[in-house]
Amino acid sequence: MLVHSFESLAARDGDGLRYAVFLAGCPLRCIYCHNPDTWTTKTGKEYTNEQILKKILRCKPYMKAGNGGVTFSGGEPLLQAEELIDLILQLREHEIGSCIDTAGNVALSDAVKKVFLVCESVLLDLKFATQEEYYTHTAGSLQRTLDTLTFLTENNIPTRIRTVIVPGYNDTEESICRYVAILRPFKNKITDWELLGFHTLGFVKYDALQIHNPLQEKSALPRERLAELQSFAKSVL
Amino acid sequence: MNAWRGFKTGTWCDNIAVAEFIRLNYTPYEGGPEFLEPATERTKDLFATVQELFRKEQENGGVLDIDTERVSSILTYAPGYIEKGKDIILGLQTEKPLVRAVNPFAGFRNAEQACKAYGYQIGEKIREDFLYRTTHNTGVFRAYTSDMRKARHAGILTGLPDAYGRGRLIGDYRRLALYGMDFLLQQKVADAEKIGKEDMSEENIRLLEDIAKQLDFMRQLVTMAEQYGCDIRRPAENAYEAVQWLYFAYLGGQKEQNGAANSIGRITTFLDIYMERDIAEGTLTESQAQELMDDLVIKLRLIRHLRTPEYNDLFAGDPVWVTCSEGGMCEDGRTFVTKNCYRMLHTLYNLGPSAEPNITILWSEKLPEAFKKYCAKVSVDTDSIQYENDDRMRPDYGDDYAIACCVSAMKEGKQMQFFGARCNLPKVLLMALNGGKDEIHGTQIAPEGKVFPDGEVLNYDEVLETLKTYMAWMAKLYVNTMNIIHFMHDKYAYERLIMGFHDTVVERLMAFGVSGLSVLTDSLSAIKYAKVTPAHGENGLITDFITEGDFPKYGNDDDRVDEIAQWITEYFYSELCKTPTYRGAKHTLSVLTITSNVVYGKKTGTTPDGRKAGEPFAPGANPMHGRDADGALASLNSVAKLDYACCRDGISNTFSITPDTLGVDADDRSEKLVAVLDGYFSQGAHHLNVNVLDREKLIAAMKDPTLYPNLTIRVSGYAVNFNKLTKDKQLEVIARTFHNKM
Numbered sequence: 003m004l005v006h007s008f009e010s011l012a013a014r015d016g017d018g019l020r021y022a023v024f025l026a027g028c029p030l031r032c033i034y035c036h037n038p039d040t041w042t043t044k045t046g047k048e049y050t051n052e053q054i055l056k057k058i059l060r061c062k063p064y065m066k067a068g069n070g071g072v073t074f075s076g077g078e079p080l081l082q083a084e085e086l087i088d089l090i091l092q093l094r095e096h097e098i099g100s101c102i103d104t105a106g107n108v109a110l111s112d113a114v115k116k117v118f119l120v121c122e123s124v125l126l127d128l129k130f131a132t133q134e135e136y137y138t139h140t141a142g143s144l145q146r147t148l149d150t151l152t153f154l155t156e157n158n159i160p161t162r163i164r165t166v167i168v169p170g171y172n173d174t175e176e177s178i179c180r181y182v183a184i185l186r187p188f189k190n191k192i193t194d195w196e197l198l199g200f201h202t203l204g205f206v207k208y209d210a211l212q213i214h215n216p217l218q219e220k221s222a223l224p225r226e227r228l229a230e231l232q233s234f235a236k237s238v239l
Numbered sequence: 240m241n242a243w244r245g246f247k248t249g250t251w252c253d254n255i256a257v258a259e260f261i262r263l264n265y266t267p268y269e270g271g272p273e274f275l276e277p278a279t280e281r282t283k284d285l286f287a288t289v290q291e292l293f294r295k296e297q298e299n300g301g302v303l304d305i306d307t308e309r310v311s312s313i314l315t316y317a318p319g320y321i322e323k324g325k326d327i328i329l330g331l332q333t334e335k336p337l338v339r340a341v342n343p344f345a346g347f348r349n350a351e352q353a354c355k356a357y358g359y360q361i362g363e364k365i366r367e368d369f370l371y372r373t374t375h376n377t378g379v380f381r382a383y384t385s386d387m388r389k390a391r392h393a394g395i396l397t398g399l400p401d402a403y404g405r406g407r408l409i410g411d412y413r414r415l416a417l418y419g420m421d422f423l424l425q426q427k428v429a430d431a432e433k434i435g436k437e438d439m440s441e442e443n444i445r446l447l448e449d450i451a452k453q454l455d456f457m458r459q460l461v462t463m464a465e466q467y468g469c470d471i472r473r474p475a476e477n478a479y480e481a482v483q484w485l486y487f488a489y490l491g492g493q494k495e496q497n498g499a500a501n502s503i504g505r506i507t508t509f510l511d512i513y514m515e516r517d518i519a520e521g522t523l524t525e526s527q528a529q530e531l532m533d534d535l536v537i538k539l540r541l542i543r544h545l546r547t548p549e550y551n552d553l554f555a556g557d558p559v560w561v562t563c564s565e566g567g568m569c570e571d572g573r574t575f576v577t578k579n580c581y582r583m584l585h586t587l588y589n590l591g592p593s594a595e596p597n598i599t600i601l602w603s604e605k606l607p608e609a610f611k612k613y614c615a616k617v618s619v620d621t622d623s624i625q626y627e628n629d630d631r632m633r634p635d636y637g638d639d640y641a642i643a644c645c646v647s648a649m650k651e652g653k654q655m656q657f658f659g660a661r662c663n664l665p666k667v668l669l670m671a672l673n674g675g676k677d678e679i680h681g682t683q684i685a686p687e688g689k690v691f692p693d694g695e696v697l698n699y700d701e702v703l704e705t706l707k708t709y710m711a712w713m714a715k716l717y718v719n720t721m722n723i724i725h726f727m728h729d730k731y732a733y734e735r736l737i738m739g740f741h742d743t744v745v746e747r748l749m750a751f752g753v754s755g756l757s758v759l760t761d762s763l764s765a766i767k768y769a770k771v772t773p774a775h776g777e778n779g780l781i782t783d784f785i786t787e788g789d790f791p792k793y794g795n796d797d798d799r800v801d802e803i804a805q806w807i808t809e810y811f812y813s814e815l816c817k818t819p820t821y822r823g824a825k826h827t828l829s830v831l832t833i834t835s836n837v838v839y840g841k842k843t844g845t846t847p848d849g850r851k852a853g854e855p856f857a858p859g860a861n862p863m864h865g866r867d868a869d870g871a872l873a874s875l876n877s878v879a880k881l882d883y884a885c886c887r888d889g890i891s892n893t894f895s896i897t898p899d900t901l902g903v904d905a906d907d908r909s910e911k912l913v914a915v916l917d918g919y920f921s922q923g924a925h926h927l928n929v930n931v932l933d934r935e936k937l938i939a940a941m942k943d944p945t946l947y948p949n950l951t952i953r954v955s956g957y958a959v960n961f962n963k964l965t966k967d968k969q970l971e972v973i974a975r976t977f978h979n980k981m
Contacts, residue, residue, distance in 0.1 A: 010796070010872035011915070013901050019914045030334070060796050061872045064918030068910050 285502025411652025646889025794862025
């Protein structure tokens with residue numbers, strides 16, 4: 003698999019302590035992306051599943067508490083679905099659960115479906131709430147994400163929705179309501195809907211890669227505003 | 240009143256056996272912190288006075304005042320109080336809080352310089368007295384060989400306890416509370432009788448004299464307590480007396496000695512037995528029990544020794560290391576956690592975060608989950624505590640050991656240690672590559688050898704063989720230097736009171752140390768896996784290295800390089816063991832730098848791993864900052880591979896993480912920290928310092944110290960007040976790896 007990087011301590015991407023594998027390559031170009039270095043597969047390094055498994059197993063002692071495990075993130079991990087299936091199955095043999103952190107914006111091929119069916123849980127990014135915004139700000143398709151969400155909920159795969167709130171784009175109560183309209187039919191089938199505040203920590207990567215950062219003038223979303231929107235979201239969903 | 244009423248009896252009633260007493264009488268506590276009480280008004284009031292004094296001390300450049308007219312000892316000063324009538328636990332080192340005593344027994348010049356640095360002059364009478372006295376320092380320098388002087392001067396051996404007290408002892412101060420002094424004196428007299436029946440070997444003669452010195456000072460402690468209105472000849476009869484007696488025993492040692500890191504031991508569960516009894520008898524409330532611990536901790540935070548500014552630079556302020564160990568498991572499978580362990584931790588809320596006492600949690604996988612979570616919460620909130628692996632130490636030390644200083648374990652009252660600072664390993668490598676010469680000054684320090692030629696790629700096997708020769712030379716010199724130091728310390732600055740709270744026949748450990756482990760490891764890895772070419776300077780010695788290609792770096796859980804780190808500690812330890820020690824001490828080794836990694840770095844030239852001349856080493860066993868690519872757990876796993884069997888004096892690792900990386904909220908962070916600790920220690924790792932804070936906070940504190948006056952951070956086996964660090968040190972701490980995932 004083409005791996006961008008490993009993070010042996012990821013505590014914010016799923017339950018418990020998680021070993022995160024960031025896979026290289028992404029079909030989207032989100033304006034607020036904080037990992038633009040994972041867009042192309044060029045930055046990736048080839049690892050065999052055995053090599054990745056060995057690294058993960060070294061961190062198994064930390065996973066016991068709080069239902070920890072592995073999170074495959076990226077980039078878009080589902081671009082390498084075929085290889086992922088195998089690795090997830092091997093991890094299952096070692097009693098380590100896998101979480102897929104995805105935008106759900108790839109075609110629902112048999113391999114992708116299989117990944118979902120063998121993994122333990124999914125973190126699904128719901129980026130924008132209208133097709134127009136979605137396309138403009140990510141170059142992707144809202145419908146694909148919704149198809150993914152439908153598949154996940156129909157198959158009872160524990161799914162947590164995440165949405166990045168960007169000042170000036172989707173940080174109003176009205177825009178929260180638009181997401182709610184989409185999510186309401188799935189309300190009882192998803193685990194949670196978590197809002198994440200836009201931050202500027204990824205800006206240095208744009209500079210290093212010498213690519214244009216469309217939000218370079220933006221500041222991070224204040225924590226207080228995030229908390230407000232989060233509780234609003236909870237109350238209306 | 241019968242002091243032992245209600246206690247289960249055992250052999251402890253006739254012989255000194257505190258551990259057995261504890262096992263028979265303590266009440267394990269598996270619950271959470273719900274029972275804890277806030278500070279009383281009296282505590283708050285008294286502590287406000289103390290905080291004002293702390294502020295004045297800082298304003299005054301770090302020293303409030305010095306009593307320059309008298310030599311510190313147990314009976315030098317009349318009783319002192321913070322505010323007479325308000326103190327519960329009585330006793331200060333001098334007559335007023337924070338007034339420092341002069342203690343020249345280990346080194347007169349040192350005491351004199353320390354006075355001078357703060358604008359004082361040592362009194363004439365003291366000066367005259369010491370004209371006719373040999374200090375430890377004088378004794379050591381009489382015997383030092385030229386090789387030792389050179390190694391010391393070059394900074395290959397640094398921080399040797401040859402000018403101040405050696406410290407790092409833990410008297411079993413609980414004995415005074417449980418037995419009273421009369422019983423302890425009788426035991427010592429009986430020991431002397433027994434030894435007196437044997438042939439008078441040199442060791443037996445020395446032992447007899449040791450006991451006589453101990454008896455003298457133990458009797459003086461009785462007088463000191465009398466002056467405070469307490470009769471410590473008899474055992475403590477209730478919780479208040481148990482705390483008071485124990486503190487007197489500790490305080491006496493601090494008046495007599497100025498050694499660093501004379502620690503207080505494992506006291507909380509012992510004291511809990513008295514508290515539980517009083518609570519059952521209806522004579523103590525929870526609030527009063529907390530007040531006793533709060534008051535004890537206030538007293539411990541006031542302990543001071545007179546140090547030179549150089550010492551403060553080396554150790555980041557003037558820490559005392561009143562290390563207090565708690566938690567852990569009893570050999571019968573019960574936990575040693577009691578309510579009083581919680582009370583000690585709770586002082587960090589009642590009195591705010593603090594470096595002292597240095598609270599050390601003996602971590603076991605089997606500790607009650609509620610206690611684990613509370614400890615983690617305390618770490619997240621205060622950054623003031625450290626963790627050491629009880630499951631790893633218990634097999635070696637039994638279940639009644641404690642930690643001195645940062646990471647040095649010893650059986651309480653049954654083992655003592657000869658503290659030995661540390662050896663600069665990267666400098667040994669540079670010396671090996673430079674034919675035994677100091678790479679900075681060009682002085683021939685070690686036997687002359689080949690200087691590795693300019694422009695010629697280093698061959699790993701040849702470098703390794705050469706390094707081994709010099710490490711062996713270094714180890715021998717190091718042991719012999721320590722032998723002189725401790726012979727002289729026993730002779731001229733023997734710890735008369737503290738050793739009185741040890742068994743007469745005591746097991747001795749000689750604690751060697753190394754610094755710069757990660758620098759030497761990565762340097763060897765660079766030579767082995769990349770291409771390293773030395774470049775000579777004008778003096779014909781290597782001043783730089785050209786490193787081409789990549790190499791595995793320590794801190795990424797990569798066996799190729801982690802094995803090098805393991806080899807270094809194992810090899811150096813085996814070489815140390817080849818030279819016999821003074822008084823048959825057992826050799827031990829630590830990977831601990833406290834904060835001297837900055838100073839060591841300054842004294843060390845450019846190394847093959849890419850570190851430039853003068854740049855700091857990583858602290859303790861930490862990987863070098865910024866070299867761990869796979870995040871925090873991979874870094875912990877690398878350190879966990881070091882074998883405690885050859886590093887029995889401890890392997891220090893400092894872990895800093897931002898709150899947001901660790902979890903979403905306080906509860907989540909505590910749970911995840913527990914998972915980190917369980918995972919790390921289940922691999923046999925030894926020690927972890929935990930900081931949960933943002934780098935931005937440190938930068939802000941550096942710019943304006945008044946923003947966070949109590950900002951406490953863990954550095955390398957102990958905590959410091961960030962504002963007391965030198966600028967260099969602050970910058971180094973900020974540059975360290977903060978695990979921060981975006």
